[in-house]
Amino acid sequence: MLQGLTGWHFLIILAVILLLFGAAKLPALAKSMGQSARVFKGEMKAMKDDDTTRTGAATPTDATVTSAESPVSDARTDTGTSESKS
Numbered sequence: 001m002l003q004g005l006t007g008w009h010f011l012i013i014l015a016v017i018l019l020l021f022g023a024a025k026l027p028a029l030a031k032s033m034g035q036s037a038r039v040f041k042g043e044m045k046a047m048k049d050d051d052t053t054r055t056g057a058a059t060p061t062d063a064t065v066t067s068a069e070s071p072v073s074d075a076r077t078d079t080g081t082s083e084s085k086s
Helices: 007-021 026-058 062-069
Strands: none
Touching (some): 007 026
16 A cells, blocks of 8 residues: 655655644644553553453353352242231
8 A cells, every 4th residue: 555655755745744734733733642542552451351351250160150050049928017917
């Protein structure tokens, strides 16, 4: 894609960018691009960390297997203590 570009082409592109944005705005533009790249890199790292913790948590452990095999009897038996007296 960029095989035909020489040093002169890049200088012309740089001059056009300088004319469009102005010399005063270029440092601010570079700073904002650097901050954006830093945020993007941090988000990508966080996504990779989330993926590794999810894949680690997806493997069944002894606790999850036993809880799945033996359901906890949390059924509430209503003896009618408060509603049947009225």
